[in-house]
Amino acid sequence: MIGAWHLSYLRLRRRPWTTLVLVLSLALTLALPFGVRVLMAGYEQQLLQRAASTPLILGSRSNRFDVVLSALYFRQARLEPISLPERQRLQDQAEGVVVPLHLGFQAQGYPLVGTTPEYFERRHLRTRSGHWPLMAGEAILGATVAKRLKLETGNFLFSDVPELYDLTVPPALKLRVSGILQASKGPDDEAVFVDLSTSWILEGFAHGHQDPEEVDSKLVLGGDEDGVVMSRALLSYQEITPENLASFHDHGDPERLPLTALLFWPASSKEGTLLKTRINQGQALRMFDPQKVVEELLAYVLRIRRLVDYLSGILAAVTLTLGGLVFLLSSRLREAEFRTLQRLGCSRFFVTRLILDEIGMVVSAALLLALTSVAVAGLFLGDVAAWLR
Amino acid sequence: MNSPKPVIQAADLEFDYGGSFRLRIPALQLMEGEKVALVGPSGCGKTTLLHLIAGILPLQSGKLEVLGKALEQQEDAARRAFRIRRLGLVFQEFELLDYLTVWENLILPYRLHPDLRWHQEASNRAKALAESLGLSTLLHRFPRRLSQGERQRVAVGRALVTQPGLVLGDEPTGNLDPDNARRSLELLFQQCEAIQASLLVVTHDHSLLPRFDRTLELPALALAEDHRS
Numbered sequence: 001m002i003g004a005w006h007l008s009y010l011r012l013r014r015r016p017w018t019t020l021v022l023v024l025s026l027a028l029t030l031a032l033p034f035g036v037r038v039l040m041a042g043y044e045q046q047l048l049q050r051a052a053s054t055p056l057i058l059g060s061r062s063n064r065f066d067v068v069l070s071a072l073y074f075r076q077a078r079l080e081p082i083s084l085p086e087r088q089r090l091q092d093q094a095e096g097v098v099v100p101l102h103l104g105f106q107a108q109g110y111p112l113v114g115t116t117p118e119y120f121e122r123r124h125l126r127t128r129s130g131h132w133p134l135m136a137g138e139a140i141l142g143a144t145v146a147k148r149l150k151l152e153t154g155n156f157l158f159s160d161v162p163e164l165y166d167l168t169v170p171p172a173l174k175l176r177v178s179g180i181l182q183a184s185k186g187p188d189d190e191a192v193f194v195d196l197s198t199s200w201i202l203e204g205f206a207h208g209h210q211d212p213e214e215v216d217s218k219l220v221l222g223g224d225e226d227g228v229v230m231s232r233a234l235l236s237y238q239e240i241t242p243e244n245l246a247s248f249h250d251h252g253d254p255e256r257l258p259l260t261a262l263l264f265w266p267a268s269s270k271e272g273t274l275l276k277t278r279i280n281q282g283q284a285l286r287m288f289d290p291q292k293v294v295e296e297l298l299a300y301v302l303r304i305r306r307l308v309d310y311l312s313g314i315l316a317a318v319t320l321t322l323g324g325l326v327f328l329l330s331s332r333l334r335e336a337e338f339r340t341l342q343r344l345g346c347s348r349f350f351v352t353r354l355i356l357d358e359i360g361m362v363v364s365a366a367l368l369l370a371l372t373s374v375a376v377a378g379l380f381l382g383d384v385a386a387w388l389r
Numbered sequence: 390m391n392s393p394k395p396v397i398q399a400a401d402l403e404f405d406y407g408g409s410f411r412l413r414i415p416a417l418q419l420m421e422g423e424k425v426a427l428v429g430p431s432g433c434g435k436t437t438l439l440h441l442i443a444g445i446l447p448l449q450s451g452k453l454e455v456l457g458k459a460l461e462q463q464e465d466a467a468r469r470a471f472r473i474r475r476l477g478l479v480f481q482e483f484e485l486l487d488y489l490t491v492w493e494n495l496i497l498p499y500r501l502h503p504d505l506r507w508h509q510e511a512s513n514r515a516k517a518l519a520e521s522l523g524l525s526t527l528l529h530r531f532p533r534r535l536s537q538g539e540r541q542r543v544a545v546g547r548a549l550v551t552q553p554g555l556v557l558g559d560e561p562t563g564n565l566d567p568d569n570a571r572r573s574l575e576l577l578f579q580q581c582e583a584i585q586a587s588l589l590v591v592t593h594d595h596s597l598l599p600r601f602d603r604t605l606e607l608p609a610l611a612l613a614e615d616h617r618s
Contacts, residue, residue, distance in 0.1 A: 007489075010489060343443075
């Protein structure tokens with residue numbers, strides 16, 4: 001009967017605040033578990049997708065979650081480094097593609113990832129403008145970084161100094177933006193990629209400065225046939241340019257140049273399994289199957305989701321009870337109205353329809369609002385996943 | 390000239406309130422166009438009689454014909470349909486719906502029954518009724534922003550909007566001061582005359598009785614027994 005529907009609609013419309021509170025509380029109750037499920041499912045999918053696209057990771061014998069999450073999502077963690085020669089050793093042991101990663105530094109809050117061009121190839125990353133870093137001091141930015149920092153190819157950004165008051169730490173390095181990556185809706189969008197040599201300059205393994213033979217002799221503090229001791233007043237370069245590139249040099253043992261992890265794409269899964277077994281029998285390093293590690297991690301996440309489900313269930317029960325009470329009390333308060341309607345000629349069925357239509361409209365509006373909220377949350381899934389990472 | 394027909398014709402009506410109170414109406418007749426007052430002490434069964442005539446309460450025994458319809462033969466649904474289409478009811482508390490505007494309250498019967506079709510003619514009639522009741526400027530207001538007299542006029546309008554053959558009033562002026570009560574009753578008479586409706590009004594205000602064609606005193610008409618005493 002259209003009358004009941006129309007009257008219910010008018011009553012709800014003429015009590016906007018009561019209706020709004022009812023709709024919002026019900027929508028929240030519905031949206032919360034749905035939203036959490038959608039976001040968690042999306043988050044899980046993103047995590048697994050990234051893990052599945054990376055067959056093996058070689059790292060130190062640190063916490064497996066730290067190694068894998070750092071290598072996949074550039075999460076900052078204090079990891080034992082592995083040395084550069086491990087790259088060649090891995091390459092010699094099995095057929096496949098080895099991609100080195102160096103992490104631990106940031107540029108304006110975003111992770112600085114030292115790697116080689118194979119990384120971009122393996123991750124199917126494309127440039128929106130510019131090119132991959134071809135020399136030390138160049139950086140290619142993930143799409144989100146470029147957007148948020150409003151940087152274009154040819155602009156500059158500085159690396160962050162990890163310890164501001166530690167004089168032994170190399171100063172910030174001015175990085176030239178050599179290119180911008182296309183958005184890939186993954187952690188690569190939120191990273192700054194540099195050549196490995198840039199990472200090692202930031203670590204302090206290499207540096208560039210004025211030629212000691214061309215500077216004021218007062219800056220030379222001493223020396224012998226192995227080298228000279230220079231004053232700290234000697235100008236160290238904070239920017240690498242084609243002009244001063246040749247002045248950059250390292251003083252350490254190239255065998256000790258650090259890497260955070262090695263990503264490995266074996267030629268066959270059998271080769272990967274054999275390699276993993278062989279390496280994991282040793283003491284120094286560990287090879288991880290990222291998919292298994294992420295699945296293990298997600299098992300914990302699922303427990304949290306279950307907890308959220310229980311809490312949502314309790315919230316739903318409380319809201320529904322309160323909603324029921326509101327309608328019950330409202331029905332009591334409306335007894336005079338219902339009596340009038342029946343006296344005028346309405347049936348009990350009409351009065352019941354009046355209440356049910358009202359409940360139906362509130363529930364429908366709440367459901368619509370909840371679904372819209374979940375859909376909108378789904379649109380920001382990438383941001384939420386990035387935030388969760 | 391046609392002789393007036395009976396609008397209400399009752400014989401041997403009985404209504405028992407679970408053994409403690411029994412209303413008996415041996416005979417009752419109300420003619421077409423008549424304006425009749427129903428008086429009697431509190432608790433004598435005036436409202437019960439009105440509810441029996443309106444079909445709100447089912448008949449237990451006796452015969453009752455209202456506007457040519459034998460109510461004792463009607464099921465509840467038929468009585469409700471008859472009430473909403475053919476009768477107009479005005480209550481003491483006016484009983485307007487507070488979330489509807491004056492206009493929406495006025496045309497409420499059209500929202501409540503599918504047999505009452507809302508069309509241009511009905512709309513024009515409702516507007517004319519609102520005009521004659523002095524409600525034209527108040528149509529978008531809600532009942533809480535109206536005076537008692539204005540609410541009463543809306544209640545009268547709601548009772549008359551379907552052009553009923555019989556209007557039943559249960560102390561419709563009971564909540565009004567004497568001046569307003571007189572004016573309201575006058576308005577009710579005028580409107581009933583305009584649509585040639587008969588009127589049966591329960592009232593305690595004896596000063597209004599001369600305005601009616603006839604007065605029915607319930608104890609004289611009915612045998613009301615109180616077994617509690």
